[in-house]
Amino acid sequence: MAYTRQQWLTLIVFAIADFCSAVCVSLQAPFYPMMAESKGATPTQYGFVFGIFELTVFIVSPIYGNYLYKIGPKFMFNAGIFTTASTCILFGFLDRINDCNAFIGLSFAIRIVEAMGNSGFLTASFSIIAKEFPENVGATFACLETCFGLGMIVGPTLGGALFELGGYTLPFVSLGCMLLAAATLTYCILPSYTNESKGEEENTGSMLQLIKIPAIALAAYAIMASSISIGFMQATLEPHLRPLQLSPFQLGLMFVLNGLPYGLFAPVWGFLCDKIINPRIVVIFGAFVVVTSFTLIGPAPFLPIPTTLPICIVALVLHGTGFGAELVATFTSAHRDAVLNGFPDDIQTYGLVSGMWTSTFALGAFIGPSAAGALFDLVGFSWATVFVTVLHLLVAVFFILNMCCTARRRPSTGIYTKIHHSLAQTDPEKAGLITGTDDKTPLIRSISDSSYFSATSDSSEEYYVY
Known part of the structure; x- marks a missing residue:
């Protein structure tokens, strides 16, 4: 399946945003513990600064997912990237704080807000993938995960190199600004998305x-x-x-x-x-x-x-x-x-x-x-x-x-295939249905109530065959 111009643009800006976001999230690993210890923090304290990030993502991601259709995926995506970039830059000025409790407290606060931004960005991006690439969800998701994984590998290496070059602040400010540029790019390129189901204002799940x-x-x-x-x-x-x-x-x-x-x-x-x-x-x-x-x-x-x-x-x-x-x-x-x-x-x-x-x-x-x-x-x-x-x-x-x-x-063809009922009626084999033997009627499964129907029954709905 050939991608459209909009799909290619979406894929490119997603790849850039995923890579830059992963770099910003992971860059502090080589030198933040050393800085925290110089302020008097213990390994338990600065270790939990890392752990609180994932705990925050766990808490807020279901909330974002539940209200994504009201907030809008494009707004959540761009707001998430902007928040992640801004907090990354702020994290670079923590070395100015000499009091240990204030240093750790602000580290927690910034890391929590950064996690909230990153969670919104990820939740929205996965949703847009499913929307823009309905026939290639797995392959598209995998390609973007590759970009995110590369960012997680490059982040600590690049962060350590910039730290040696210009001290604690340089890696956060430079890479945070890089992510801000990526946020600007996604804002200009990504289309707006609306909920297409009936009863748009009503939560259906x-x-x-x-x-x-x-x-x-x-x-x-x-x-x-x-x-x-x-x-x-x-x-x-x-x-x-x-x-x-x-x-x-x-x-x-x-x-x-x-x-x-x-x-x-x-x-x-x-x-x-x-x-x-x-x-x-x-x-x-x-x-x-x-x-x-x-x-x-x-x-x-x-x-x-x-x-x-x-x-x-x-x-x-x-x-x-x-x-x-x-x-x-x-x-x-x-x-x-x-x-x-x-x-x-x-x-x-x-x-x-x-x-x-x-x-x-x-x-x-x-x-x-x-x-x-x-x-x-x-x-x-x-x-x-x-x-x-x-x-x-x-x-x-x-x-x-x-x-x-x-x-x-249920019958199984190995993978799910989206079909329209009219196609099932006119050409079951082209629709991907199992025609069977012994004069068995092909069955299709309704999206709306998960029940099975004959391919010859009257309906205008779409179905999935598995």
Whole structure:
């Protein structure tokens, strides 16, 4: 499918905004702890400055998702970027404050507001993706996630270089201004979006109703498990690798090994979910890959193998591949499952699903490092990895059971296809319906009430076939 000019422009400005936003959010990692300690702050205090970001995203994302259709995705997107950029610049002037309590207090305040902006930007961007690219949601989401992942990798490196060049303020001001420029670009290019469903002013769904759908509840669990695994690695990988006596440069490369395969393979998972494979199969595959990764890097207590550099490299590459498959596939399937279960195919539903995805990911990102640190102190790295292994084994088992249960209730072509009923009547094969054998009548599924209809029944609605 060829993209229109508007779609290409949207994709480009999203890629720039995602990259710049990720850089601004992550740039302080190499030098903020040192600055905080110079003011008298403890590791617990400045560690929670990092953690409060994800906790705030978890709290506010469902709220944004629930009211996106009223606020407007373009306004929320631009306001989110502007807020993130402004707070990034403000964070660069904290070194002027000498009182420890004031320094930490303002750090918390700015980081919370920054998280609110970033959450609004992400929730709106995911919704606009679903609106602008209805036939390529997974592939588009994956490409933008690649840009965001690259920004998270480049951020600390670029921030550290600018810190050495011009001190504490320079990286925040220069990169914050870069994000402000990206915000101006998106304001000029992005079109306005309105809710297209009937009863525009009436809320036709809620986050609670969404999460009650079993398939979406499972997707939320898989998203959280994936982000827990990421946070676990971020918090405990360095002390686990310390006995290998790696140089700081080599250690930095080990962290890149975790994110690089995610960025490389994310577009592949998106294409597969959009065009070829049921997204649930991709989630199951990703879960088993993550299980293999944590079994090797521990190594698991029941494996009589030592911790070696080659094994750790293989495990980190597998981890980036596995959690990437889970994240991309859950985003794709959640949108489809919401529509299949009676939610309208409009910007309000996109906002709800996007808010759910952002919120559950943030919750896992908050739980991951917190649980990892406690488990590392309590039982050591090898036994601590069992926690993540079990989480992902449950992801695989639950999705397999869900596929088995749903397969008994509906015909399956492997992927969801949006069709119009008139096409089903005139040309079922072109519509993608199962024609079957033994004179069986093709069935299609209604968006409005999730029931099945014969392809020959009278209706003017649109349907999804699975």
